[in-house]
Amino acid sequence: MTASKPILELTGISKSFGSIHALREVDLSIATGEFFGFLGPNGAGKSTLLKVFCGFQPADTGEIRIKGQPVAADDQQARRSLGLVPQELALYDRLSAINNLRVFGGIHGLGRARIEEKGRELLESVGLWERRNDRVKDFSGGMKRRLNIIVSLLHEPDILLCDEPTVGVDPQSRNAIFEFLENLNRRGLTILYTTHYMEEAERLCRRIAIIDHGKILACDKQDRLLADAGSGCEVLIKKAPGMEPVVEAAGGQGELIEEDLTWRLVPGPGLRLSRLYAIIEEHGLSHEHLQVRQPSLEGLFLQLTGRKLRD
Ligand SMILES: Nc1ncnc2c1ncn2[C@@H]1O[C@H](COP(=O)(O)OP(=O)(O)OP(=O)(O)O)[C@@H](O)[C@H]1O
Ligand SMILES: [Mg+2]
Known part of the structure; x- marks a missing residue:
């Protein structure tokens, strides 16, 4: 073109x-x-x-x-x-x-x-x-x-x-x-x-x-x-009782941003989703507390600036 x-x-x-x-x-x-x-x-x-x-x-x-x-x-x-x-x-x-x-x-x-x-x-x-x-x-x-x-x-x-x-x-x-x-x-x-x-x-x-x-x-x-936005997905971790070990493990896998109801993980090269799911299972937590999503402009923005588009 x-x-x-x-x-x-x-x-x-x-x-x-x-x-x-x-x-x-x-x-x-x-x-x-x-x-x-x-x-x-x-x-x-x-x-x-x-x-x-x-x-x-x-x-x-x-x-x-x-x-x-x-x-x-x-x-x-x-x-x-x-x-x-x-x-x-x-x-x-x-x-x-x-x-x-x-x-x-x-x-x-x-x-x-x-x-x-x-x-x-x-x-x-x-x-x-x-x-x-x-x-x-x-x-x-x-x-x-x-x-x-x-x-x-x-x-x-x-x-x-x-x-x-x-x-x-x-x-x-x-x-x-x-x-x-x-x-x-x-x-x-x-x-x-x-x-x-x-x-x-x-x-x-x-x-x-x-x-x-x-x-x-x-x-x-x-x-x-x-497409250029890192690993091509983002992970939402629900703030729910017992999820602390998942949040802790996610912290080493990319940029972790706290939002009102969730933690948003914008993954780095070290993303290991299986590890996060394993912790969920070990602790008898619901898989629904973890959501893997298509990348969004919001996620890209967070990745670039470390902050949200809207205060
Ligand atoms: N006339 C001005 N005098 C002094 N500072 C200014 C002036 N105009 C803009 N600024 C400053 O320049 C920066 C950019 O402002 P600008 O209005 O371009 O932002 P914006 O992206 O349009 O923001 P918003 O989404 O709030 O409209 C801000 O820090 C603002 O305070
Ligand atoms: Mg303006």
Whole structure:
């Protein structure tokens, strides 16, 4: 398969706020038409990365290229092909949905007729047309999030940067947002998506960068990331009376991480499942206390960083 041309490229991007290194020497190349995910916990640097792309934050060092052309930190004209869905809602609460689109369309320099036409199409596509004249302050969380997304699509960007666009949204509305974005991507829009929800990255993003402390720790197609994740499985050990010897033995077989109800063993090369099962039998414990699972992005993340995606 020939790779598509890169539409966005970062080389050696670093950004500090005083002593906080938000981004450290980030290199990245995004191909046209990708649905690319940044997966990382709070404070990893995801929003900073998108802000540097958009020119809202200048990088300290490094180069950004859009469609092959180097772009200066303050060159907004070169960034017209980008649309940012910010993590914090950026809407005028006291205006109606349609008037929000008119204001943002005006900021983008779009003509009135264009705004009305595109605005209607977008409102319809996210099920908000009937509510166009209602004030945003009376919208549900999911409706606000959908409006927040379409505002960034008015000027018809080629690349959409979505910064945790489903925060505070119930599962059904989240699903509607996923389907909307997947549909846009199928029609050719390149999407960069930040999240700390593993399930979102698993569903939406074929290629993923795992990011923590401002560094990209791994970046590849999901299946390759998981295939490279050590022994190819993880073991959950239930916290139950009598399981202490199993936990102790597991400690020497890889990285053991304590969770609320379980210990999670991300195996190293010394994994000996038979030893764990033997201890269970010796002590007359239930086999169900031990669960062997397919590797997950969460497991990979733990392996790379020793911590969980969500605090
Ligand atoms: N304007 C700023 N001034 C000072 N520190 C900042 C600023 N913006 C970000 N930071 C710091 O940079 C680091 C990365 O922040 P960033 O917002 O990019 O993380 P994130 O991955 O988006 O986190 P979250 O999941 O919580 O949104 C954090 O330590 C944060 O406190
Ligand atoms: Mg953020």
